[in-house]
Amino acid sequence: MPKLLPLIEHVVKKPIWDCRMCGQCVLHSTGMTCPMTCPKTLRNGPCGGVRPDGNCEVVPDMPCVWVKAHDRSLNMPLLPQKWRDEFNHLRPPVNNSLQGDSSWINLINGKDRETPDGWDPGHDH
16 A cells, blocks of 8 residues: 555545645645745745746746645645645755655654754754
8 A cells, every 4th residue: 555655646636736746735724725836946935036926937837836825825724734834934944765655654743843964953843
């Protein structure tokens, strides 16, 4: 089952939320917006490159993923307030070794919360 779960997760999450299967899913705290769809693949945003029209600095015709995530996170009435408040939490950098893994399994075993050497565990993440 563990090898089948990433496939099931991908089949469910990719078409609905354009999930990129980073193995560290935060859809619940970003208004069901996958931050990995940002061209800079940032887990914390916005990057500072938001155009005056709210679009991305890298892909000018694309709305900024983080502006969209912020707006959506404020309008998620079915999610607990705790999760909606997580939008403002600082997340550690992406762990690329988890790419393609099941974020559900990584949530259970704690891999999604492991931080790289040098990351200050005193930060709110």
